[in-house]
Structures are given as structure tokens and as C-alpha cells.
Amino acid sequence: MLQLENISVEFGGVRALHDVTLTANTGETLGLVGPNGAGKTTLFNVISGVVKPSGGRMMFKGHAVSGAQHTRARLGIGRTFQVPQPLHELTVRENLIVAQRFGSGRPADPTRIDLVLEAVNLTKRQHADAATELTLTERKALEVAKALATEPKLLMLDEVFAGLETHGKRLFMESLVRIRNQFHLTMIVIEHDIETIRSLCDRVAVLNFGELLAEGSADDVFNHPEVIRSYTGESKT
Amino acid sequence: MTNSKMNNRILVAAVLITTYVLVPLLFGGNSYLLGVVVSAFTIAGIAVAWALLGNLGGMISFGHAAFFGIGAYTSSLLAMRFGVSPLLGLLLGGLGAVVASLAMLPVLRLRGPYFALAILAYAEIFRILAVELKSITGGAGGLLSIPGLPTVAGFDLNTKLGGYFTIVTIVAVSVLVYYLIRRSTYGLALRAMHDSENATRVLGVPATRLKALMLIVSAFITGVVGAFNAHFINFLEPNYAFAGTWTILPIVAAIFGGYRTLTGPVAGALVIYLMDQLLFKSLIPQGHQLILGGLLVAMILFAPDGLVGVLLRKVKGGGDHATT
Amino acid sequence: MFELTLQAVFSGLLSGAFYALIALGLALVFGTMKVINLAHGELILLAAYVAYTLESVAGWSPLASLPVALVVVGICAAGVYFLISRIKRDRELNSLILTFGLAIIITNGILMIWSADVRSTGGDWAHGAFVLGDSLFAMNAELLAAGVSVVLVVLLYLWLNHSWYGRAIRAVSSSSEAAKLMGVNPRQLELLSFIIAGVLATFAGVALYSAQTIAPELGHNLTITAFIITVLAGMGSISEVLVGGLLIGVIEALTVTYFSSSLRELSGFVLFLAVLLVLPSGLSGLKMKTRKAGPTGVSPGSSEKPARQKQLQHD
Numbered sequence: 042m043l044q045l046e047n048i049s050v051e052f053g054g055v056r057a058l059h060d061v062t063l064t065a066n067t068g069e070t071l072g073l074v075g076p077n078g079a080g081k082t083t084l085f086n087v088i089s090g091v092v093k094p095s096g097g098r099m100m101f102k103g104h105a106v107s108g109a110q111h112t113r114a115r116l117g118i119g120r121t122f123q124v125p126q127p128l129h130e131l132t133v134r135e136n137l138i139v140a141q142r143f144g145s146g147r148p149a150d151p152t153r154i155d156l157v158l159e160a161v162n163l164t165k166r167q168h169a170d171a172a173t174e175l176t177l178t179e180r181k182a183l184e185v186a187k188a189l190a191t192e193p194k195l196l197m198l199d200e201v202f203a204g205l206e207t208h209g210k211r212l213f214m215e216s217l218v219r220i221r222n223q224f225h226l227t228m229i230v231i232e233h234d235i236e237t238i239r240s241l242c243d244r245v246a247v248l249n250f251g252e253l254l255a256e257g258s259a260d261d262v263f264n265h266p267e268v269i270r271s272y273t274g275e276s277k278t
Numbered sequence: 279m280t281n282s283k284m285n286n287r288i289l290v291a292a293v294l295i296t297t298y299v300l301v302p303l304l305f306g307g308n309s310y311l312l313g314v315v316v317s318a319f320t321i322a323g324i325a326v327a328w329a330l331l332g333n334l335g336g337m338i339s340f341g342h343a344a345f346f347g348i349g350a351y352t353s354s355l356l357a358m359r360f361g362v363s364p365l366l367g368l369l370l371g372g373l374g375a376v377v378a379s380l381a382m383l384p385v386l387r388l389r390g391p392y393f394a395l396a397i398l399a400y401a402e403i404f405r406i407l408a409v410e411l412k413s414i415t416g417g418a419g420g421l422l423s424i425p426g427l428p429t430v431a432g433f434d435l436n437t438k439l440g441g442y443f444t445i446v447t448i449v450a451v452s453v454l455v456y457y458l459i460r461r462s463t464y465g466l467a468l469r470a471m472h473d474s475e476n477a478t479r480v481l482g483v484p485a486t487r488l489k490a491l492m493l494i495v496s497a498f499i500t501g502v503v504g505a506f507n508a509h510f511i512n513f514l515e516p517n518y519a520f521a522g523t524w525t526i527l528p529i530v531a532a533i534f535g536g537y538r539t540l541t542g543p544v545a546g547a548l549v550i551y552l553m554d555q556l557l558f559k560s561l562i563p564q565g566h567q568l569i570l571g572g573l574l575v576a577m578i579l580f581a582p583d584g585l586v587g588v589l590l591r592k593v594k595g596g597g598d599h600a601t602t
Numbered sequence: 603m604f605e606l607t608l609q610a611v612f613s614g615l616l617s618g619a620f621y622a623l624i625a626l627g628l629a630l631v632f633g634t635m636k637v638i639n640l641a642h643g644e645l646i647l648l649a650a651y652v653a654y655t656l657e658s659v660a661g662w663s664p665l666a667s668l669p670v671a672l673v674v675v676g677i678c679a680a681g682v683y684f685l686i687s688r689i690k691r692d693r694e695l696n697s698l699i700l701t702f703g704l705a706i707i708i709t710n711g712i713l714m715i716w717s718a719d720v721r722s723t724g725g726d727w728a729h730g731a732f733v734l735g736d737s738l739f740a741m742n743a744e745l746l747a748a749g750v751s752v753v754l755v756v757l758l759y760l761w762l763n764h765s766w767y768g769r770a771i772r773a774v775s776s777s778s779e780a781a782k783l784m785g786v787n788p789r790q791l792e793l794l795s796f797i798i799a800g801v802l803a804t805f806a807g808v809a810l811y812s813a814q815t816i817a818p819e820l821g822h823n824l825t826i827t828a829f830i831i832t833v834l835a836g837m838g839s840i841s842e843v844l845v846g847g848l849l850i851g852v853i854e855a856l857t858v859t860y861f862s863s864s865l866r867e868l869s870g871f872v873l874f875l876a877v878l879l880v881l882p883s884g885l886s887g888l889k890m891k892t893r894k895a896g897p898t899g900v901s902p903g904s905s906e907k908p909a910r911q912k913q914l915q916h917d
Contacts, residue, residue: 090480091476111485113482128474128481129469131469135466139463140482143463144481188481190481384879389882390694391833392883395830396878399830399874399875407868410868522822529699530702530703533699565710565714568707568711571707572703574699574700578689579685
């Protein structure tokens with residue numbers, strides 16, 4: 042579904058991504074791991090159009106992608122932000138109305154919104170102010186809901202589980218699996234926790250210092266010597 | 279129908295009746311007063327357009343006089359050179375202002391004060407061009423004997439009363455447009471864009487395009503008002519058409535009335551202008567605007583939500599404020 | 603032809619330096635407090651009228667009236683700050699409107715006290731001609747104003763960068779909380795900024811009075827000029843203010859010489875727009891352009907506010 046070829050991103054003399062070639066196949070869940078600063082979020086930024094790559098190209102569903110940021114949602118690319126970014130001055134439901142109306146390309150569809158609210162368990166909280174009245178778990182749920190409301194084919198999750206305690210994490214995980222099946226999603230998941238990756242992802246890609254270190258099944262990848270070295274801290278200069 | 283919706287409808291009906299029936303009945307004979315009221319509503323129209331841009335578009339402009347002047351000149355020249363009916367001219371004046379706003383699109387990406395000042399620069403440039411392009415605009419001498427509004431359905435609009443009904447309708451329609459946009463999904467997206475513009479983009483909102491749209495709408499309304507003014511006073515010259523007053527008074531009015539509210543700009547314009555012309559001017563013939571300045575200062579310090587904002591809070595004490 | 607150009611450039615530099623002087627106070631306050639004092643032009647005008655009053659009533663030369671003008675305008679500037687400090691929220695926008703209201707009050711106050719007639723200094727020296735190297739003409743007052751301007755720019759620059767107060771002001775402008783933790787009192791410093799802006803305005807006003815005629819409506823124009831130069835310079839250091847002023851001054855002078863005097867203002871505005879389109883955060887953006895846009899892909903002057911949270915993200 043998604044093909045990245047030789048993607049490079051450079052700013053201010055810093056090489057955030059270098060020659061990254063990666064594929065996400067339809068229906069699979071790809072894990073994206075790597076130490077802090079490896080370029081994972083930057084990769085998301087490239088795919089969702091927030092950052093323009095300085096080199097390489099991107100194909101989505103067989104077509105080259107290069108348009109402005111706001112066109113990506115219509116194409117079917119949805120993402121969450123690591124630190125949730127709710128739409129200010131709006132309620133939860135209004136957040137989803139905006140997402141659904143502008144992101145799906147279809148006219149307003151309250152049924153879809155109800156569906157999404159159900160899926161993330163926010164139906165009871167739909168009239169709360171999105172920026173000021175939600176707990177952390179609810180904010181994360183909204184973040185996922187917003188992306189879902191745009192009717193994505195590809196959903197990219199950036200550390201959705203960060204900050205949640207074990208029980209919350211488990212519940213959230215169960216919701217995600219349900220959502221994945223319900224909406225037939227291809228997913229790319231950035232995560233630090235290896236167990237989460239193992240249980241959620243079909244394949245895993247490892248980034249470090251902006252380069253793709255390894256790619257394959259969870260077992261293959263986590264036993265790869267380079268990967269182990271990158272996590273135990275030997276630095277590459 | 280819920281109680282508050284019912285109340286709102288009654289309020290709107292009352293206002294409309296007062297405006298369209300009571301005021302003409304009571305003051306129709308007083309030509310001077312009617313003239314002042316027409317000017318007040320002219321300011322009100324620009325104030326609504328300014329507030330729309332500020333509130334929905336999130337952009338403060340210091341150069342709305344640009345749209346006013348362009349609208350005025352477009353309509354006047356079309357009427358005088360090509361015999362276009364002034365009524366159609368109103369719309370064309372609005373379109374002329376829209377074209378001018380297209381020239382301003384490049385500065386949309388500028389932040390706050392940069393944008394505000396850039397628009398002011400445009401206004402000044404248009405003013406100077408109006409003076410220099412003598413063959414087109416009549417230069418500094420201006421245009422004289424601009425045709426007035428025509429007779430519609432037996433009612434001669436080219437009178438003080440006719441002008442009154444025209445401008446009041448223009449303002450009413452503008453407020454309606456503002457209201458409709460505000461409560462649509464576009465309005466939601468625009469509100470979200472104030473603090474979370476990037477987040478909206480990821481969700482598919484064409485943020486820049488929406489802002490441009492607000493600029494265009496604001497320009498159109500102001501252009502129509504400018505065109506009306508030209509056909510009402512039948513005279514135009516660059517320093518008048520692009521005068522700072524057409525920028526400044528609407529801003530004062532909108533702020534005073536409460537620029538975040540729908541009716542604030544109109545209420546503010548009426549109160550401020552009428553008080554200034556009818557009361558302050560007789561108190562302090564030279565320098566009466568000083569009181570306006572004082573009011574503005576007092577307002578910012580003690581009632582930043584403006585007149586209507588304060589009234590709203592007193593009446594409702596919180597709760598839904600969707601229609602005002 | 604060449605001489606004409608040279609004279610234009612010379613006059614342009616002088617008037618440009620004066621523009622910078624007008625803008626300096628506004629730029630200081632804008633840079634340190636992110637507040638735009640729309641009454642700045644009126645403060646300048648007030649100083650000019652004080653100079654006029656002292657000259658017409660007591661025969662003092664403009665130079666001699668400086669101390670009195672400094673006190674009057676200094677107190678007014680402090681007053682303006684006092685009111686601004688009372689704003690509870692949305693300071694950027696509300697201070698704009700507040701100072702706008704104050705500007706209206708001061709302009710009309712001047713109108714009421716001194717009437718609408720134009721005033722000008724009777725002093726001979728000010729209007730006397732100064733000739734540089736045989737062929738470049740200027741008014742003595744113009745030259746003095748330009749000289750004062752350059753001196754003040756340099757002094758301000760040095761002070762901001764090398765004195766404790768100057769550095770404290772810069773600290774407060776970038777993070778008021780952090781500055782407080784280091785024992786700095788933001789309010790005192792903001793008041794100080796304002797008073798210094800008032801001092802700068804006073805110099806501009808007295809120079810204005812010596813060089814040209816004054817009238818109540820001038821306040822508005824002065825504010826606009828100051829505002830334009832400030833925005834052109836960008837929120838940056840003081841040196842860009844001088845550069846911006848000189849640029850506009852020279853372009854205007856060349857336009858007057860080669861086209862027509864009625865296009866003078868036009869050229870200034872067109873230049874202003876042209877610079878902003880290329881450098882959305884003003885001339886100071888020239889420095890920033892060498893550092894390419896950050897990870898969020900947003901450049902400093904553009905209207906997107908990179909979410910503060912983004913800076914907390916790690917890749």
C-alpha cells in the first residue's frame with residue numbers, strides 16, 4: 042500500500058533521514074522502532090506531508106504522492122501525534138465532525154462519527170471540551186478517533202501507549218485490535234515497548250540515526266546484532 | 279423549539295421590526311438624523327466584515343479602507359463610464375474588492391502584526407494609485423455626480439430613506455452570512471485553526487484556502503458597503519475613499535461592541551457613531567474623538583468582551599451563545 | 603546625473619536614519635514585550651509640541667527643551683505601561699487596542715491644547731544649509747537628527763548586548779518565568795523598556811520639531827512609519843531597524859528624484875511589501891535563512907504556530 046524509496050530529510054545541516062526504503066503492505070501492521078532521535082516521527086511527518094523530503098519518493102496505493110499536507114487525509118493517510126493535538130475550542134464530537142467532513146471527502150456523516158466514538162469508547166464524553174476536559178487516556182483515544190474519522194486506509198500511530206499504565210494499555214490495545222479489524226486498516230506503529238510490538242505487529246522495521254537498520258519479523262529484528270547494539274548504546278559517529 | 283431558541287427568534291424579529299419599521303416611522307422626517315444613521319450603518323457593515331476576518335479568519339487587518347475604496351471606485355466608474363445600474367454596481371463593487379484581495383493572498387502567510395500592516399500598505403498603495411491614475415479615476419479631483427441608486431418597485435432608493443433601507447439590508451445580509459459560516463463545519467474548522475492549525479491540516483482541512491476564503495468574503499462585504507457609500511453621497515475622491523477613518527472607526531466599533539460576537543460590531547458601530555456625532559461633537563467640537571479613545575481604553579481594561587459580550591454574560595450567565 | 607543620484611542617496615540616508623530614530627522606541631518595546639505601542643507616534647509628537655511651547659513661550663532652543671521633554675514624555679510612557687500592565691489576558695491584541703485608544707486621546711488632546719495650526723521652529727540654525735564636499739546639500743537639523751539617530755542606535759545596541767539590564771530585558775522577552783527564577787523582575791524591566799522607548803521618542807520628537815513643521819495629525823503618520831520600519835526590520839536586533847530605515851529612506855529619495863514626489867510614499871510601501879514577501883519575518887530573517895526551517899517545516903515569520911508540544915517530541 043505504501044512504498045517509500047530512498048527518502049531523505051535534511052534540515053539545517055542535520056540528516057534526519059537518510060535513504061530510507063520501506064514498504065507497508067495492505068492489511069499488515071508494521072512496527073517502527075528505534076532509539077530516541079532515530080527519525081521515526083520524522084518519517085511519519087514525511088508520509089503525512091508535514092515535512093517535505095529532500096530526496097526520494099513515496100507511492101501510496103500505486104500512485105506517487107507529493108501534494109500539500111491537507112491532501113493526504115483525503116488520500117487515506119491518517120496519523121496520530123505523539124503528544125495529542127486536539128482541536129482547540131471544540132468539543133470531542135466537533136473534533137470528529139471536522140475530521141470526518143474534511144478528511145473523508147464525503148459530506149457530513151453523523152453515523153460514522155457515532156461509530157468512531159463507540160470504537161474508542163468516547164461516546165459518553167462527546168460533548169466535553171477537547172482541549173481542557175479530557176483525561177490522558179481520553180485524549181489519546183480522541184487522537185485515534187480523529188484519524189479514524191477521516192476514513193483512512195493507512196493509520197499511523199505514534200507512541201499511542203506512552204504514559205498509560207498497564208491496565209489502560211491492555212484495554213487500549215484491545216480497542217486497537219478491534220478497530221483494526223472493524224475498519225480494515227493497514228497500520229504503522231511507532232512503539233518502544235517490545236512486547237507491544239510483538240503482539241500488535243506483523244513486521245518490524247528498525248531505524249537508527251535516520252537510517253534503516255533492519256526489517257523483518259519481530260524475532261528476526263530483535264535478535265539482529267546491529268539492533269541490539271543500537272539499543273545498548275554504542276554510538277555511531 | 280427550546281426556550282432560548284424561541285427567545286432568539288423573538289429578539290431577531292423585534293430588531294428587524296425596529297429597524298425596518300419603527301426607525302423610519304419615527305425619524306424618517308429628520309434628514310440630518312437619518313444621514314447620521316446611514317453613516318453609522320455604513321461603519322457597521324465594515325465592522326462586521328472586519329470582525330468576520332478577525333474572528334473566523336484569525337487575521338487582524340489595518341487596511342479595510344482598501345476594500346472600501348476599491349468597491350466605491352469600481353461601482354462608480356462602471357456606472358459613469360458604462361452606464362451600469364448602481365444596484366448591480368454594488369455587487370460589482372464587492373467583486374472589485376475581491377479582486378483586490380486576491381492581490382493580497384501572498385501576505386496571508388504572514389503573522390499577526392505583519393499581516394495587519396501589510397494590508398495597510400496595500401490600502402495606502404491603492405490610495406496613491408487612485409490619485410496618480412488620473413485618466414481612470416479622475417485623480418485627486420475625484421469623481422463628481424456619481425449616479426445614485428435607482429428606483430426599485432416604485433420605491434426611489436436615491437433618497438435618504440431609500441439609502442437607509444439599502445444599507446440596513448446590506449448589513450443584515452452580512453450578519454446572516456457571518457452567522458451561517460460560523461455555525462457550519464467551515465466555522466468549526468476555522469475556530470480550530472486559531473490554536474491548532476497544523477492539527478487541522480493533518481485532518482484534511484485546507485487551512486490556507488479557508489483563510490483566503492474569509493479574506494475574500496470580508497473584502498466582498500466591505501466592497502459592497504463602499505460602493506453603496508459612493509452612490510449615496512454621489513462623490514468620491516482618493517483621500518476620502520481610502521481614508522483611515524474607514525479602517526479605524528469599524529475597528530473601534532467592533533471592539534467596543536464585542537468583536538467575538540455576531541451582533542457586537544453592529545451594536546458597537548451604532549452606539550459609537552451616534553454618540554460621537556450627536557453627543558460628543560456638541561460637547562467638544564474640536565477633539566471630540568478623544569472621548570472615543572477614552573471609551574476604548576476603559577473598555578479594554580474593564581470589559582474586554584465588549585458591550586454585547588458584557589450584556590450576554592449578564593443575561594445568560596454562561597450557557598450556549600451560538601446565535602449572538 | 604550622477605550628482606543627482608548622489609544627492610538623492612545622501613538625502614535618503616539622512617531621512618532614513620531619522621526614520622530609524624522614529625522607529626527605535628517602538629522596535630524596542632515590540633522586541634522585548636511583543637507589545638505594539640500604537641501611541642508611540644503621539645509620544646514623539648508630544649515631545650515636539652513641548653519643544654514648540656518652550657520655544658514660543660520662553661524662547662528656548664529645541665536642544666534646551668530636551669530635558670523638559672524627556673520628563674514629560676517619560677512620564678507619559680510610564681503611564682502607558684501602567685495601563686498596559688493592567689491587561690489581564692490576550693496582552694498582544696488588547697495592548698494594541700489600548701494603545702490605539704491612547705493614541706486617539708493624545709492626538710485629540712494635542713488638537714485641543716495647541717489647535718490644528720501647523721507649527722515650526724523659528725530657529726535659524728536648524729534650517730541652515732550644510733554642504734558636504736561642495737555639492738551635497740542637507741539641512742543642519744537633518745544632519746543632526748541623523749547623527750543623533752546613529753549614536754542612539756549604537757548606544758542601544760551596546761546597552762542591550764553588554765549591560766546587565768540589557769541582557770535581563772532580553773531574558774524577560776524570551777522567557778518571563780525563567781527570568782523570574784533568576785531574580786529578575788519582569789515588571790520593572792518592562793517599565794524600563796517603556797521609559798527608554800519614551801526617551802528615544804523624545805529625541806525623535808525634538809529632532810522632528812527642528813527639522814519640519816508639526817501638526818496634530820502627524821502622530822498617526824509617525825506611528826505608521828515607525829511600525830513599518832519595525833516590522834520591516836523584524837523582531838530582531840536593533841541594527842536591522844537602522845538598515846530598514848536607511849533602505850526606505852534611500853528608495854524614497856531615489857523615487858522622488860527620478861519619478862515624482864507624489865510617488866514617494868508609494869515606493870516605501872511597495873518596498874515594504876516586497877521585503878515581507880521574500881522575508882516573512884522581516885530583515886532579521888536574513889540571519890535566520892542561513893538556518894533552514896526546523897523539523898516542523900515551519901519558518902519563523904509564517905502564520906503557523908508550531909505546537910509547543912512538538913518540541914517535546916523525540917524521534
